[in-house]
Amino acid sequence: MSLVLELLLAALLGAAHSALFVHTGAWWAQFAIIALLAWRVAPLAPRRAATVGLVFGTAWVGAGTWWLFISLHTYGGLPAWMAVLAIAALSAALSLYLAAAMAAFARWRSGVAGRDALLFGAVWLLAELARGVIFTGFPWLASGYAQVDAPLAALAPWLGVYGLGFVLAVLASWPVLGRRVAWRARALPAGVLVAALVGAALLGPGQFTRPNGTLTVTLLQGNVAQDEKFSMAAMPQALAWTREQLLAARGELVVGPETVIPLLPSQLDPGYWQELATHFQRGPQAALIGLPLGDEEVGYTNSAAGLSAATAALPLGFYRYDKHHLVPFGEFIPTGFRWFTQLMNIPLGDFNRGVVGAPSFVFRGERIGANICYEDLFGEELAARFADTPNAPTMFANISNIGWFGDTVAIPQHLQISRMRTLEFQRPMLRATNTGATAVIDHTGRVTASLAPFTQGVLDASVQGRTGLTPFAWWASRFGVWPLWLLGAAIVMVSARRAPG
DSSP: OOHHHHHHHHHHHHHHHHHTTTOGGGTHHHHHHHHHHHHHHTTSOHHHHHHHHHHHHHHHHHHHSTTHHIIIIIITOOOHHHHHHHHHHHHHHHTHHHHHHHHHHHHHOOSOHHHHHHHHHHHHHHHHHHHHHGGGOOOTTOGGGGGTTSGGGGGHHHHHHHHHHHHHHHHHHGGGOSTTOOGGGGHHHHHHHHHHHHHHHHHOSOOOOEEEEEEEEEEEEOOOOHHHHTOTTTHHHHHHHHHHHHHHOOSSEEEOOTTSSOSOGGGSOHHHHHHHHHHHHSSSOEEEEEEEEEETTTEEEEEEEEESTGGGGSTTSSEEEEOOSOOBTTTBOOTTOHHHHHTSOOSSOOOOOOOTTOOOEEETTEEEEEEEGGGGGOHHHHHGGGSSGGGSOSEEEEEEOOGGGOSSTHHHHHHHHHHHHHHHHTOOEEEEESSSOOEEEOTTSOEEEEOOTTOOEEEEEEEEEEESOOHHHHHHHHHTTHHHHHHHHHHHHHHHHHSOO
16 A cells, blocks of 8 residues: 555544544444554554554544634634644644554564554553653543443453553454464454453443442533633623522532632622632532632632531631642643743633642532542542542542533543543542533443533532442552553563564
């Protein structure tokens, strides 16, 4: 096949791959796409294999995150050509890891199908880990998320999303690898693939956790247009709606989205914050509300404040959670890129970081693990909260505002990410968002209640907390993703030593 056709096929496969992170019912297609990639790369020289990997990855990431254009151009004011160029450059840069992985695979494959499948899975794993960790990481669209509704999702509480991706890559590539192998000889790996999927579907993920208590919850979705969220003209109406819903909520726990209050408490009408604090500190309910905190002297944080009768005795009068994993360019400025952020009109662009493994908001025997927007992409960081098992979260609450990205696939993509976290930890997730997807997800990854995106409303539901540790929660809370790094590196080193020449 000519180089042009090779690269065109790689681009088409990469773009098709990105669609599976929304249409998760077509999970089986991911096996075919990865198999085709492995099949095409296997006979290539390392340099050409790297080029195919780069094009596949750029199309995968670019087609899956095109919605960044809305935040950069529509809301950030960046010229359209520059926004497109920035997304293309980001996609290509993030795909350098996959390019290196495909070059390593082409260089060190042995021609023995089973060994080569392990090598392909290992380099795939290392590429995904690198993309998810290096330079603060961007693990959006990690391959395992497309399997959230598939039989392989049973592996999530054991291996996490990256480990699931490793198994996926091994199983997908095995049937198509091997030199001069008759099609009859491919019956074994194909049979193993089918058996693995059927076995995972029949056995399920296992039950590592047990019920704790039950809370009724009210989740707010303000549906404030992003270009109005920080507008002083539109803000009074949004603040009035938030106040009204917080005070009238029926749930025992009320959760408001990220920056549902877009001002510092000191910037609010003095009676506004005091009324909310008094209502929850003296009543039977609790609230978890997104807002910025801090001052010019110590710096600012993207935070959540928890209000309840128990928090009245705290020094601040409320529980405080500060976002740890900040979004590059939106919440912190990477070294050397201040010029880029100065081209955009995005407020609140340089926050201080909170701590990893922050304590939970405790209410009625439940420990609510707050996390803000982008943070639920990083399962290994949420796992740090399980190191102290008696105080581990019994449920998660993700407060988000992805109104920056409009009515796009970013909304269902983020929902699938949250669903994967519930599978990894077997903990429910409350999602309170500005524009969607506001939802309650149970410990099996099932959405039990939700609001339609881009509607203003409240979601009343019930959620059951869970205690106990999944295997993933146990090992990731102690070692992070280092066991997966070591697994991938060990397979690659053994393959390199056995490689001919």
